[in-house]
Amino acid sequence: MTKIPEAKGFSIWLMFVKEDELKLQKLIDHLCNEFNSPSFKPHLTLLSKIKNRDNLIDRFSQLVENLEPFDLNITGIKYSNEFYKSLYLEIEKNEILKNLFLKAVSLYDGVLNLLDFNPHISLLYTDENDEKKKSIIQKVQELNLTKVKVNRISLIKTEGTPEDWSELISLHL
Template sequence: MEIPRAKGYSIWLMFEKNFEEYFQSLINQFSSELNSPNFLPHITLIAGLDGNEDELIKRFDNFFQLHSFEVKCNGIAYSDEFYRSLYIKVRKDETLKNLFEFASRIFDVNLDFEKFLPHISLLYSFAKEDLKKRLIAEHLQKYPEKILITRIAFWKTKGLPADWKMLKIFELK
């Protein structure tokens, strides 16, 4: 099956170094084992933004004043979607809701928080269900319950994961 090409620009929530290293090691291992794309661990706040790149980056500058915060994990899941093949679910809370709504206003997009599925992807793949279950059994019996978000980044996510490029990042206070 052909890898689906992503479109537009995205805002990623990125983790404190220890959490990033933990998730990156899992992503590296799964990617190597299944010959699937490698990527940086993150939670996508908004994807598929469209428009003039310079204008979008100027709008992203509104995020510079944000403070670091914690998110809570609440389970492992998998799907048939390539970009949500195997992931850790992230609990929706008031902080994420406020940030999601802030981003929607800044980028003038009409997004529904109820449809937002915050998660940490660990595998981009069309792998079969039994393989995903094996990865969960072998590697994901324990994982962090809480994760510290310390950075927010603006990404050009056009094409394949190898083509994606971080355009700007802010360290959260």
């Protein structure tokens, strides 16, 4: 069984149109079953570890002003030793994404810059070794995932483990 580290704070997630969400959820659930790891909703974390609770919802509403649904290009499948980024789809850092990240950082008094932002969509949370992760990359590549469409943004309370996480608000673009 995978040892699950606990997360802290709040996160801003980009969420996908139903068709893309279902396709990714099916893949995530399959991998979670195979690796006996926690399941989670498909998302791209725009900003995490937000600790300041003041006007959390008001600031979140400002984030989506004048924003339309947009596409994200998938540029590869990678793995790392970070639990919450074990196996993931690498996402192109396009202008919309960069601007949205910078706006989120400024709204939530963050100190991150664009160099700290590595957009990705996690497919698996695990502490398994790299060889096991490498073995499933080929299978995922065969799905030929090239892009996803973002149509909403959610504010998530990411306290504890994935089954404890909860959505506070979700706004459609």
